[in-house]
Structure formats: structure tokens, C-alpha cells
Amino acid sequence: MVIVVKGNRESQQVDELIRWIEARDFTVQVNEGVHKTILGVVGDTSTLDISSISSFPAVEDVKRIQEPYKKANRVMHLEDTVVDVSGVKIGGGHFEVMAGPCSVETKEQVLTIAEYVKKHGGAILRGGAFKPRTSPYAFQGLKDKGLEILLEAKKRTGLPIVTELMSLDNLHLFENVDIIQIGARNMQNFAMLKELGKVKKPILLKRGIANTTEELLLSAEYIMAGGNDNVILCERGIRTFETYTRSTLDISAVPVLKKLTHLPVIVDPSHASGKAELVESLALASIAAGADGLIIETHNNPKCALCDGAQSLNEESFAKVMTKVNKLKEFMKSLK
């Protein structure tokens, strides 16, 4: 940690700050400039709070040098983490596609979709039973009945399932779910993240629409600090001024996260764009950028989808995208 202070070591205010830090068992190195002095703080500063330091009157600026996350940090774990989802591997060279409807609507719908997801090469079935909806008057999902339908589809097709948890109250219903998804709006629901640290199940952690990659890694750290290392990160677009797409897919987040962390990183081109016609391009771009997987919305009858129909591919389009995804995935291995 680097602290810029007004005045020099002789100043009483600077001296007070140095003693405050040293009292917390850090070493302070003093670097006097003409007008300003720079203090280098040595030690594990991830426990030091920047704003406490900022409140000292002598302090002009504080910069953190060390990343504030540890278990998620690539530095601490050079090898890629491979998350095992009931036998399906993700990360460390294993690329997989999760696909399915935005919402679970009927058993027939989910079984139809699950069959064709499997047929076209999808490895994991997605589907929302509990739905986060901006409006209280919008369809909120089939809830526990939706979960039952997903589990039925899992039994029939053998595909592991991923579905969103919206409240810890429902955690007991997720026993046979293979990946627990945490949506963008709950990325900083810290009470929930802490509980997921105690679960021994893969967690799909979606980036919040206004969260930095560092904050995403800190949320992963919450889960890992609790003892659960099976975290899959998901870039799903951030909120910007551009309105043509629903969110702005931050494609750079893929190589950035792959550098900073050993955790697998997947991309959701459907929610990022909000438009079915853009899914193919964004899916291919994500693979080329180095993603470990994709999560794609598909629906046997998009115009009847109770939510997010606009971004769902029908079977024909999904099949076409999957053909290209699979070819590009193989090709990228040859580029390494």
C-alpha cells in the first residue's frame, strides 16, 4: 500500500499516522519528496482499510498495490482450476456450453428443449425456476415446481442442471441441482455468498451490471473464504450509455479474469445483448477471447416465452450456433 501525505516525517500529523500503522504490525518505509512524502506499507495489507487511512488529516491519497483477494488470485494458484459438475469438467482446457430456456414454463417445454440441447452438443441444462424480475407484476417463475421439472429433465437426459438461487430460504430445495447460479443482482448479496461458502457444490457467479472485475473476484473470494473453491465466473454484460444492446458485453473481462484468477470464466451472450440475432457473433467472439464456456438461452417457441423471448434462439438457430461453436472451439486449440 502506498500513502501520499502532505509534509514530511517531522510533521506531527505524519508521525501520528505512521505510529497508527506500525501499531497494526506493518512496516512503514518513508520516502520524502519536495512537497509530499510517500509512505510504503509492507505486510499483508488486504486487512487494512483504505478509508480509515484516508481519514487522517495528513493523507492526500492511498493506493493499494496488492490485489485484495487471495484464494481467487492466480498468483497463489498458478494452475487453472477445473470445476467438476457431476462429471462434466469446466476450465483448464475444458470448454462446455450450458443452454436452456430463460424460465421453466411446462414439463413438456423443458423436456423438448433438454433433448435438443443434448443433441446439439450442450453439456448442461439451464432454466430458471425462481426468476428475478424488475417488476412485481411480471411472471416470477414456477418456483419449486419448476425445480422438479428441471430434475425430471436431468433424469431423462443425464444433463446436469444449473438454476438460480434467489433466497437462502430455498437452499434446501437445491440439493440435486448441479450448479447453483447467483444472478447479477445478487453478486454482492454478501449474506448469501457467505452461506454458499459452506455448500460443496459448483457456484456460477454472474458479474453484476455495474461491478468491476475486481469486485467480481472479491465476491468469489467470499465463497472461497468459506471453504467452497468450485466457483465459475460469468461475464454477462455491464450497463453503459449504449442502448441498442441490453447490456454491453465486456469481452476484455475474459482475458483479464483469466490472467488475474485461476477460476473458469464463461460468457452469457444472450443476456449481454438481449437480442437473439447477436448471440452467434458474441458466442464466437467469447471463444476466440479465451472463454471456458458459454451459457445460452434457447426456447422451442421463443414467442411464447414468459420472459426474455427476444433473446432466445429457437432450435434451428441454436443448432446452427452450436455447429459453429464446436468448430471454433476445436480450431482454437490448434492456435495455442
Added chain:
Amino acid sequence: MVIVVKGNRESQQVDELIRWIEARDFTVQVNEGVHKTILGVVGDTSTLDISSISSFPAVEDVKRIQEPYKKANRVMHLEDTVVDVSGVKIGGGHFEVMAGPCSVETKEQVLTIAEYVKKHGGAILRGGAFKPRTSPYAFQGLKDKGLEILLEAKKRTGLPIVTELMSLDNLHLFENVDIIQIGARNMQNFAMLKELGKVKKPILLKRGIANTTEELLLSAEYIMAGGNDNVILCERGIRTFETYTRSTLDISAVPVLKKLTHLPVIVDPSHASGKAELVESLALASIAAGADGLIIETHNNPKCALCDGAQSLNEESFAKVMTKVNKLKEFMKSLK
């Protein structure tokens, strides 16, 4: 709701869409242009899902005309709502200041601060017992012990208290809390909002850092739809590219919200700026813009604050700000 479609009424795809909408008991008015046709949908469209409609192949664009919230809508309730917080009124001409430390640290600290908050004209005591922190390694609050300290301060000073709820698991501990605060990160924690609809207590709902004013009103609608009309909205800054301040205070949100809703609107200049030196200017600007109150961080010893010291005013600065706040508040009445 207005739908722009390709083709005209004779087109099979347009006809299919019209029949789909009419089957849901809406009236469709058809408006044929040269290249495009415009459909006006008449009825209570707040229950119609935009993305289901978007998924019809003929649809180019869909625009909502009616605001998607009802109970929070000024149109439905012309008079300002006055929220009664254990005798302290907010809204409808009643302006009040909530103040206190970011985190509850010790009993002595909270009692000291509560005394001077009261002395300088603050009407409600704020303080965090459960703290949302980006890093799992940062101080997470004193939790139930912190709540006890706040309740002790309430007993001694008579000031009602406002404090943040981070998990429904702790709701039973909030029985004697006067206002339940929902933080920016939980603004779209819909499971929590639904439960708060059943509570008969004022809710302080903070705007998420990347949420629009419309989304804030929809989150208020979740609480109100459940039966609790005592919602106080709080503008606390949004996330932008500017980094000098922690967030960018969206001062326009004050008159915008006052126009769209009857609910009281307060401002948090401390979190918005993240800098104590800016609190006075932003507090005065908020009053001039029409806010119904302020929530300000103050600490008897900011440099020891376990979190957010940089944005906390000490007693002297707080007193100075309050003197100006009180004078400007009175002056603004004369401008009406």
C-alpha cells in the same frame, strides 16, 4: 404500449401477433404507415411482457407508454406521502436529517455521537450493525451486539434509529428498529423486498449504483404491492466513469422522483461523494433541489472509524453543516 411491425395488417405475421395480444384481453389499434405499421395496445399493459412481444418475427420495436408501477405512481396518489417514523415525519413538507456513524463500533462511540447528533438538530440516528463489505476480510459489523448498542442510544436520546438489514434471517432482530434500511446492493434483492411488504415499518430504500429511477420505483412497488406503503427513497450516487468522487450524485433524481412518485426522497451526500469535504456542498444542493431529508455520516473520531472514515464528518464539521442545513431548509420554504 406501442409496437412497430414490419408489413401491414394483411401480413400473416402481423395478424398472428394481433390475435395473440387480443387473446389476452387487450384492444389493438392498427396504424398503417408506408413501410411500417404501428400497433397501439390499449388496457393495463403493466402485465404485458415486452420481450415476449419482441420475439414475434414481425416486431421491430416495442415501447411502453404507461409507467410500469402503480402504487408508487404520483398519478394514482397526488398528495405527498408522509412517512411517520415513531413520531418523526418525513415527506410532504417535513424535512429531517438522519445522522450517525457508518459502523457501530462501541457503546461509548454511539452514545457520544447520538448525543451530538441530537444536539445539532438531527432527528434520527443512523448506524450500521450489519455491514455490507466488498471484501470478506474487511470488518463485517458488530451484528446483534451493534443493534443492542443502537437501541441503547435510542433509549437514552429518544432518537428513532435506522440501520441496514442484510439478510432476512436477521429480520426478527429488527423489531425495535424504527426504519429498516435496504442498501444499494440489495435494491433488487426481490426475495427480500417481498418480505418487507409484509412488515409494517418504514423502509429506507437506497438506489442501486447502476439502477435507473424507474427501477428504483419498481423496487418500491415490490414493497408496496406486499402491503407496506411506508417507503422512503434514497439517492446515494450512481457509478460513472468519473473517479474523483466515489459515486456521482444524481441530483436530478430528486426532482424527477418527486414528479413521478408521492413517496419521500432523501439524499446521502456522504456515500455519494466518499469525501467529507464535499458533504456540505452536496447537502445544501440536495435541499435546494427539493429533497425531503438527508442521511449523513458523522463520527466522533473519523480516523478510527472501522469503515468509511474518509467520508465521515467529525462533530465540529457536522455542527457547521447542520447550521447551514437548517438555515437553508427554512429559507427554501420562503421560496415556495
Added chain:
Amino acid sequence: MVIVVKGNRESQQVDELIRWIEARDFTVQVNEGVHKTILGVVGDTSTLDISSISSFPAVEDVKRIQEPYKKANRVMHLEDTVVDVSGVKIGGGHFEVMAGPCSVETKEQVLTIAEYVKKHGGAILRGGAFKPRTSPYAFQGLKDKGLEILLEAKKRTGLPIVTELMSLDNLHLFENVDIIQIGARNMQNFAMLKELGKVKKPILLKRGIANTTEELLLSAEYIMAGGNDNVILCERGIRTFETYTRSTLDISAVPVLKKLTHLPVIVDPSHASGKAELVESLALASIAAGADGLIIETHNNPKCALCDGAQSLNEESFAKVMTKVNKLKEFMKSLK
């Protein structure tokens, strides 16, 4: 400047960097940590390029400590600058309102507006002769004929005029203009800024919609470095995800700029909001936040305005706003 490097002083790569910096006449102070070393660079680092340093392989991060602008810096010039606009003073306690139509349309229109702007207390007449329009098919202004109309209005009312320069080709036409306005889209038109440094006339420099306050100050520095110190800064809203308002007025920019620079700072509530109904609240908020002036759009017949009618006040509304503006301006002096 603080540089974080991998390795210690013995490392060849670190050594190479240190020698590179020292060759440029800076002193380097070395601060060795456990894993990383911090280099403090002493000297006038405003001439050192961050990205050249970043390209050294040993470098992890570079932070600038000193602000990169000098002449605009409050540190170098503690007193507020007072800009004299043909006798009307702005800054250093002098608060003034500039007002007028978005576009100059007809002589009659401008004269009518100029008369009532003066009558209600406006000190400077604004009006666009050259108009920056997003679309090539929109009205582009009356150009030199528009300038003549403004100058006629100046002669009749005695009000100094402010109008936008869009191309250096037209600079010769601005001889009798009192303030040259540089619009948000040209804030980083560096070729233009350099030329304005040679002009001895007040410049109204509007903040770009995606520019930081630091970038605004650096653009002011371009003008001042050329020899023209008469720069008035203008906050006019930044682009964010919120769509209810046209831009998001960054009210914090007012106290932030007043702290960082000695130049006057005014606010444009009309362009920031894009809605006439919000102008009053934002104008009052700006005064309370410490602004040195306002620039407001008003039109005798807003619905005929060839551009930006939606944000223009008619005379009646303008008069109402001015009454409150003048009262609040006086009141704020009593709060000092």
C-alpha cells in the same frame, strides 16, 4: 509519481528503469517490499509520460501523485480568478446568469428574448449561431447572419454575448463576441484550444459528456498555456445509463472544481436535463453547491424553437426561476 515494480533493486530490469528515469533528471527513491518494490520519482513529473514507463517489463503499475495541470491549479494561484466579460464579472464571489435561446432564429426573436433576459436579471445573452447537430439533416444555425443578430441585440440591450465557435475558420467573425463558447464535443479539439490560447477573450469551456474533471482542467490548461487565462468552466451533465434525463448533471463537479482550480465554474441546467421542468431545481441546486453562474435556455415560443425546444423555458417560467435564483444567491452569501 509512484512506480510499482516486480523484483528489487538488484534486478537488471529494475535497474534499467531507474537509469532511464534518472537520465531525464529526476531523482528516484527506492522502497523495497517483500515481493514488490516501490519507486518514488521526485521532480516535475507533469512532463513524464505514464505509458512510456508502463512499457518497461518490470513495471506493474504507475500512479501519478501530482496533478498534471499547473496554470489551472489552485495550488499555484490561491485566489479565485475573476473573469471580466466586458464589465460583467464572474468568479470570486461574482455570480451571473447567461440566458437566451438555443439557436438564433430571427432578429425579432432574439431582440424579444434579450429584452426580457435583461429585465429579469440576466447579465449575458447566449444564443447559437453555429449549431453542433448530431444529424447532418438537422438545422445547422444561421451562421454569420446569426452572429449579426446577436451583435444587434448586444447593441440594443447592452448585454455582452456568448456564442459557440465550431471551427477556427470562423474565428475572425467573433471579434465583437464577448465570450467564445467551446461546446462539449470540442472540449478535446486540441487544435482549437491551442488557437484560443492566443485570443485575449473569455472562453466558456464546456465539459465533454464523457470527460473527467481532470480532463476538463487539462483542456483549460491548453488555453492557459497559450497565454489566455480567461477561462470559465461549465458543468453541463455527463453521459450515464440513466435515460430519464438527457445527461446526468454531476453536481459534485462544482465543489470539486472549486477546490482544484481558481477558475470560475458555472452550470448549464438546461442541457444537463433536457427538460424545462427540471431547470429550476437544478439551477437552485447549483447555486447551493457553490457555482459562480448559470447558463439557461429560454425562448419566447419554445414550441417553435428549431432545436432543443423541450428544454427551453418560456418568459414566464424564466422570470419565475430568476426570482428564486436571485433570492437564493443572496441568501447563500449570508451562509458563508
Added chain:
Amino acid sequence: MVIVVKGNRESQQVDELIRWIEARDFTVQVNEGVHKTILGVVGDTSTLDISSISSFPAVEDVKRIQEPYKKANRVMHLEDTVVDVSGVKIGGGHFEVMAGPCSVETKEQVLTIAEYVKKHGGAILRGGAFKPRTSPYAFQGLKDKGLEILLEAKKRTGLPIVTELMSLDNLHLFENVDIIQIGARNMQNFAMLKELGKVKKPILLKRGIANTTEELLLSAEYIMAGGNDNVILCERGIRTFETYTRSTLDISAVPVLKKLTHLPVIVDPSHASGKAELVESLALASIAAGADGLIIETHNNPKCALCDGAQSLNEESFAKVMTKVNKLKEFMKSLK
């Protein structure tokens, strides 16, 4: 264009609006709802100003249906435009890489780089002679001497050159330049765009950091409306809250622009990320997303680069990236 008004056709205010529009030779279709009425305006509404309409008291909201650009619109020109750059084709299946140093520094440097750019498959040489720099104290480019060096490199290698124009004053110096680049900061320098409409030379138009894809197309329309159809669009990242990368590459802009316009679209992964280590991933992602070309910074000695060294590839890295770029480009053809 769709206008939402309060009241119905009998209302005087609505009637006044309808007559105002009809007087401009548009047809108005009236669609009465319960509380609100919708007016559909038929005709070429690209000449109708939204804000004039908004200023009518009856108007609640106005939405444009038709895109406001014509010549750039794919609808008007279904075939891809192929821009011919002195024999090198871009667009319509022709993919090319432009590469070179950020700034022209010395003849030796530019010749060295030009040789290896050609050797590794680059088709066009880039290099800045006039440099837009945020600070007036930073290196501003070699100007006309820099142009001479570029032209010398063109003569020796046969590579066409692309370089930035910062002021119309220098346009006469660009006679032998093959592509005139308009930087992000000048994307809405409308005076400049108009002049470029008269030039018969390819223009590389970079998207502004806070401009939408629609605004980019409107700026292209300025050039095309003047008579120059040789416009190449360039996505180079937008400004968001994320700070790890310099800008956020909006990868979705590639398929979005390819859908909306017939003009070629290239990507600048160097400026978007600001980090050499991310260029490869973003370059590959851009190709997979459908880009027609890339513009990449490379420098024979990045740490001596007078600007933007941090994002420049050295020859070795550039060669590695080009190998992958060329392979992926070929592979993508097989996916069509």
C-alpha cells in the same frame, strides 16, 4: 415517428400539434387510448426535430421509428461497401490489418516498423504525425515532418498509410495520405466532417468514447451527405466504470454495425485495452465477431515510445498475433 399525447383529438392542445405537423406535409394517424392518445407520423421524419415536438404542452413522449441516417443505412444499400485504399480492399469479405507505431518518432523507427509490418502480413501502415494529447505538456507529434517520414516509408514498402487529421488547417498536407483518420475526440467535430465529405479519399472514422453506434452512423452520414462514401468505421472502446482496461471494447458494436450499415467495420484492440497483453485476445475476438479489419499498435522498442508504449506490441509479439490473426481469418471463411 410516434407521439404520445395527453388527452384526445378533441383537446385543443392536441389539435394544435396535429395541425403543426400536417403543415409540414406529414400525415398524422390518431390512435385514441383511455388516458392517452398516440399519434403516428407518416413521411420522411428524419427532417423532423424531436425536441420541437416535445415542447408542445400536450406531448408526453416522442419516439423515432425510422433510423435518422440514410446513406449509411443498410436498408438503402444491401450490398457491403468495399473501400479501396490505393488497391487494398476493405469490407465485403476483404479483411486487412493496419499496423504501426502510435507516434512517428524517427525515420529509422518508422522504416524498421514498416518493413516488419509488411513482412508479417500487415496491409496498411499506421502512425501518428499529429497527436491528440490530453495534456498540453505531452509530446504533440512531429507534425509535417512526421508525415514526410510516413510517405517515405510508403515509398519504400509500398504500404498505403493511414494517419490522423487534427485540424482542417493541415488538410493540404494529406494529399498523399491513403486514409485520413478521424480520432475519437473529433467524431463529432461536425465542421471537420463536412469538409471531409468533399474529399475523395477513404476516411477512418473512430467511434467517440461516449458515443452510441447510432451517433457514429450519423457522423458517417455527415461525410457521406457531402459526397464521400469511402467511410471505414472503427470501434475502439467506450468509457465505462471499469478501470482495469483503458476503455471497454464494445464487441457487440461489430455485429450491430454490420447489421445497420453497409460500411466496413474494423476494431482497434490496442487503444481499447491500453494493454499490450490483451491485444491478441481482443484481436481474435473481433475477427470471430465479424470485423472487416484491425488496427494494431506495434513499436520496435515499446519502452521508448513517446506515447502509449504500454499498449504497443514489439515485433516478436506482433508477429505472433499476426500468425493467429491470419489463421483465424481463413478459418472464419469456412464457417460462413
